[in-house]
Amino acid sequence: MKILSIESSCDDSALAYTDIKSAKLLWHTKISQEENHKIYGGVVPELASRLFAKDLPILLQKFQDKFDFNDIACVSVTCEPGLSTSLLEGVMMAKALALSLRVPLLGINHLKGHIYSLFINQKEEIFPISVLLVSGGHTMILECYGYDDMKIISQTLDDSFGECYDKVAKMLALGYPGGVLIDTLAREAMQEFFPHGNCLQKSSNIANKTIQSPNESYKINQSFIQIYTHCSLPIPLVNQNTLNFSFSGLKNAFRLKLHSNLEVMNIVESAISMQQKLKELYAYCSDITQQETIQTKQSLENEICEKEAILHDILTQIQSHPYVRALALSFQESATTHLVQKCKKYLQNTNHIKHFAIVGGASANSLLREKLRNLCQKFDKTLLMSDIAFCADNAAMIGRATLAKIHSNPDIIKQRDSVMQNITSKGYLQIKDTDLLDQHIKNIKQIAQDKQNYIYSPQKSLLENVQNLCKQKQLDDTKANGEVSKKSCITPDESEKYKEKTYSEQEKDMKDRDSPFFDYLLQQLLELDISPRNTEI
Template identity: 30%
Template structure:
């Protein structure tokens, strides 16, 4: 079979991204226009602003992906786009552009679930992943544990009941005055603090299921911070370290439990919070104690990008699973 080149488009939140991937494995180009500087002043993503910025950037970013790859529009074989889940306005920009682009160059359209894209980022860099596997997906909008008996089957076996891990990082970082995005800000502050200084709850750790809840942890951290300020014993570094430790402990423990129960051979880590050093380190240490192989993407492929979307679409292209030009965006997770 001849090489297959797929253009991927990603606009589910605040990154406008386009990439071209060959045969689901080789990244030919990968362009990301981040809106972080725009949203920093608000302490988080403003959906309306994100949508408007996507409209401004999408054509420029797609052109940049072709220029970086040294290709013409008609050189690609398909157009893949994230159509769920995410901010509905942001998703609509990418889906609308992808449909028009695919129609204009007479190429098939492929719809990709954003979470499946995050998981696939692992396969862009690792070709020796053994199954069955358990995957922890953690980002600003999602915190889930998935069971993967093979590379094409995904079953959610646990997810957050309220805040996602990344969302909790953002809210605590804003409360502590650490800035946005919260994950990197908390991690940087935590490196200078004592993770045992503040006692915080490990929510749901006493339960046998794989559900998460980070809203209570967020509230507890805020309350302890207010008490420490009144006592005059507050240090942002200790609070950041203690909060990060509590959140990471729950993520890692639940993932290891799931891997044991399902007799997984591999553990995959995906999503923006997969870039967290403490989480990577704890899962690495825990995996070495068990017969699990741990995989995670490089930092640039943890955050939202279009290479993971283009790569994930390859299997659909081979099977002929194409989307109609009536494809619509969906804010909910939908079917994996």
């Protein structure tokens, strides 16, 4: 039997299929939203939610093309932590799937998923381990003894490691995500000017024209050395005897150094101005109606292409500027040194754990990996790292964590009502009457058989699609074989009220009723001819 896992905590829609017996990853895929958020310099929650509404059904269709739904023994989904509007989309799809297939639904902590990314495609697990978890939202050291036995040793006091990279990239107008961009700039500068890692020496020693080694002398670009020395950034909390992290001060120091160079700032401001113009053009283009001429649309697309080309040239100037490259290198050196110093302090007092691991999206950072290898060698620790392909958010890690959760409590997968037991603590949909649920599914299936009056629009959110569905084909209690809660659909009057509310208000309202997201997703799934069934595990 297999686990179908769903990840939707931030900006990646992902599905994975894992074999319960062998722990083998049978299939995984995802759709990234990076290009959609790049122009904004970060994730826009409302946009992310709409994209999940479009992308998750696409991934589910890809799954159906390859596998049989009847082989699914369990559905799992990321339920915390993350963006609430993003989590909601994945949770509702998972609920609809589990209810339609009559299989258990397990909620998985996203951070535990990152830890179990170490064991993807492995049946055996290694515990205890010390873990440095670095991502866009978290930076912490943990001690892990098993799925239900993990404790936080230290964490960031403000920004996370990955978040700091994203904000630095945004200051430079380079877009999102910032981790790869800054890491690439720093790595290229290191390889060009410090091929043997000489930037790790103190500034006073670096400023020589040549640096001697046992084999030969390496001539280093003197002008870049001077720039790099000027761009020197502080290492956070270097004099504090604590294991906690902090990146807000480093971020501010970067900002001050950047603003001190007027030449670079003029280029950056040009890029920001062009990005703003493009945002306005994108918004206008999406609002074009069918009545407007093809010529108008073509003219607008041509203007967008021209401005995108100009922006590309400006960003190339920024990335190739020696000051920016030196600043990126200095930032990466300070940020990674801060992490390594705290890990060193931790390892000095930790002899009982022989394995040290690094996980999370930001664990793909090249310099951080190199430094931790060296650190673990000094302390005689075995370093564990996730495969680069599974560092960022993915559903494979959620599937592997699900397997561990099942092993820690085998009875959990046998519970028919685990859909409610494992998710409702977060305040989402609650259905207690299973007979009402069965009747509700029948009614939804009846609607799904007649799709002539309902057109699904991927450009709209799930909520908007449900509103359209209810306007065009409302559930009629008098026609139903049994009574269905009136809360399970939105009337046209309610739909108009919803339009006046913000997304967060809509979300709060949905938590007080049977969610309309549930109606829509069941309807979509039943179109795929998934019949309710009982599954013996």
